[in-house]
Amino acid sequence: MYKSLLTFPLWVALLGAPVASATDAANTEGLFKEHCAGCHGTTRTGAMGPALLPENLSRLRKKEAIEVIGHGRAATQMPAFSEKLTTAQIASLADLIYTAPPVSPAWTIDDIRTSQVIYHPEGSLPDKPKYQADLQNLFIVVELGDHSATLLNGDTFEPIHRFKTRFALHGGPKYSPDGRYVYFASRDGWISKYDIYNMEFVAEVRAAINTRNLAVSYDGKYAIVGNYLPHNLVILDTRDLSPVKVINVEDEAGTSSRVSAVYTAPPRQSFIAALKDLKEVWEIPYDNNPEFKVRRIKVDDYLDDFFFDPSYKHLIGASRDSDDGQVVDMDAGKKTHTVDLAGMPHLGSGITWEYQGKPILATPNLKEGQISFIDMTTWKVIKRIETKGPGFFMRSHENTPYAWVDVFFGPNKDLMHIIDKRTLEIVKTLQPAPGKTAAHVEFTQDGKYALMSIWDMDGAVVVYDANTFEEIKRIPMKKPSGKYNVFNKTTYSRGTSH
Numbered sequence: 083m084y085k086s087l088l089t090f091p092l093w094v095a096l097l098g099a100p101v102a103s104a105t106d107a108a109n110t111e112g113l114f115k116e117h118c119a120g121c122h123g124t125t126r127t128g129a130m131g132p133a134l135l136p137e138n139l140s141r142l143r144k145k146e147a148i149e150v151i152g153h154g155r156a157a158t159q160m161p162a163f164s165e166k167l168t169t170a171q172i173a174s175l176a177d178l179i180y181t182a183p184p185v186s187p188a189w190t191i192d193d194i195r196t197s198q199v200i201y202h203p204e205g206s207l208p209d210k211p212k213y214q215a216d217l218q219n220l221f222i223v224v225e226l227g228d229h230s231a232t233l234l235n236g237d238t239f240e241p242i243h244r245f246k247t248r249f250a251l252h253g254g255p256k257y258s259p260d261g262r263y264v265y266f267a268s269r270d271g272w273i274s275k276y277d278i279y280n281m282e283f284v285a286e287v288r289a290a291i292n293t294r295n296l297a298v299s300y301d302g303k304y305a306i307v308g309n310y311l312p313h314n315l316v317i318l319d320t321r322d323l324s325p326v327k328v329i330n331v332e333d334e335a336g337t338s339s340r341v342s343a344v345y346t347a348p349p350r351q352s353f354i355a356a357l358k359d360l361k362e363v364w365e366i367p368y369d370n371n372p373e374f375k376v377r378r379i380k381v382d383d384y385l386d387d388f389f390f391d392p393s394y395k396h397l398i399g400a401s402r403d404s405d406d407g408q409v410v411d412m413d414a415g416k417k418t419h420t421v422d423l424a425g426m427p428h429l430g431s432g433i434t435w436e437y438q439g440k441p442i443l444a445t446p447n448l449k450e451g452q453i454s455f456i457d458m459t460t461w462k463v464i465k466r467i468e469t470k471g472p473g474f475f476m477r478s479h480e481n482t483p484y485a486w487v488d489v490f491f492g493p494n495k496d497l498m499h500i501i502d503k504r505t506l507e508i509v510k511t512l513q514p515a516p517g518k519t520a521a522h523v524e525f526t527q528d529g530k531y532a533l534m535s536i537w538d539m540d541g542a543v544v545v546y547d548a549n550t551f552e553e554i555k556r557i558p559m560k561k562p563s564g565k566y567n568v569f570n571k572t573t574y575s576r577g578t579s580h
């Protein structure tokens with residue numbers, strides 16, 4: 083209690099919110115140059131340390147930022163400044179990094195080229211794996227806790243190798259079609275290519291200052307990176323991650339937009355991007371389109387999140403501020419249906435299966451504890467079920483009659499529901515580690531085992547028998563987030579994300 087009297091919020095409460103003067107701002111800039119710029123870059127776009135711009139800090143509350151500046155960050159090179167700086171100075175630095183600079187920083191194709199690092203030129207590493215394992219049943223597990231990833235054997239559930247990644251990976255890593263390489267994206271725009279056979283990074287490039295996600299073309303030749311900062315899409319040559327083209331995302335009038343997400347659409351031989359600030363969906367064919375010309379499809383609303391039907395003929399998109407989802411016929415190039423989807427459906431985490439002879443889509447909801455089931459022939463919601471709280475990830479597999487969905491938010495975050503795909507009812511609720519978030523399931527190649535994350539620094543991947551729901555094994559890990567099975571991802575299983 084006594085200690086808290088000395089801390090910033092009380093100081094603010096007693097004196098009132100400080101009025102920033104030009105001198106204060108200049109002093110804070112000076113502090114930043116002296117203590118922070120060396121690692122985070124003079125323009126805050128990041129260097130050895132991560133970028134410190136509002137877009138890059140969206141997952142970190144200001145209170146936590148103040149804590150990190152004062153006391154450092156474990157398992158990184160971020161030192162503690164509480165001995166060097168006053169509480170007020172630390173608070174002013176936190177204010178600075180959550181304020182957009184007067185001029186948005188640029189990141190040009192030359193910056194991208196300059197950032198490229200080639201550790202092993204193409205063809206210089208052996209083609210034979212350095213270990214014995216079924217290469218189709220490997221997993222990459224991302225461990226957010228200390229910015230690492232584990233290569234896991236999906237038959238024995240033994241880790242093969244653990245390695246450091248870039249800071250704050252986000253979104254699913256994407257495999258090359260043969261499963262030998264995996265591509266990671268970090269929120270700071272770093273794209274890394276990792277050789278799973280040799281357990282080495284082969285190339286890295288910084289494609290942007292703030293990235294949403296990346297997708298890899300069906301033929302494996304290109305990667306595309308969708309960005310918030312700058313407002314663009316960057317196409318890379320997957321051989322060494324050289325930039326091939328930067329596509330500025332703007333409409334005909336020159337209004338620019340952030341990219342919500344970009345995915346590959348295998349049967350269409352194209353990439354498809356949803357935009358956050360323009361009412362357009364973009365399709366970029368990569369076959370017979372050397373200039374990567376964009377096909378623009380007008381839609382009724384901005385799209386924050388979207389999903390495809392298994393044929394990739396329809397896109398189902400949702401805006402976080404609307405009660406409706408939109409169905410876009412990708413061949414006709416127009417919106418054809420509206421889906422009644424209230425709350426904040428997490429379509430990106432939706433999955434599909436056949437129910438009573440019809441394809442259905444099931445999606446959790448980030449705001450409400452419910453799962454919606456949508457008939458993909460009529461685009462009507464055929465059922466909603468209540469869950470113990472809003473969920474983030476839903477997963478299944480062709481060989482299991484069950485779908486697993488987490489309760490990511492709220493007091494029941496330690497629960498995981500299992501839904502029978504034949505009845506659309508919850509048949510079991512697991513609580514693998516009381517008090518700790520249970521999240522994100524991915525199946526083995528044959529669908530016999532389900533791997534679940536205990537999303538905690540003192541966490542684990544828990545392996546379950548997917549039929550009996552019995553726990554088989556607990557593999558200790560540091561805040562494991564997503565896990566990605568080579569076969570399920572490269573064959574575009576209907577039970578997982580693509």
Ligand code: DHE
Pocket residue numbers: 140141226251252253254255294295296342343430474522563564565579580
């Ligand atoms: Fe994600 C995937 C968007 C916050 C963990 N997340 C995705 C994808 C999108 C997305 C568009 C699909 C990209 C892909 O896989 O190629 N995520 C968003 C948001 O808009 C949101 C709500 C806010 C934000 O700040 O970006 C958000 N996401 C989070 C988190 O807070 C999570 C839980 C922790 C983190 O890493 O920051 C998180 N998102 C994930 C994971 C995936 C993901 C683990 C990949 C899931 C998969 O199985 O493919």
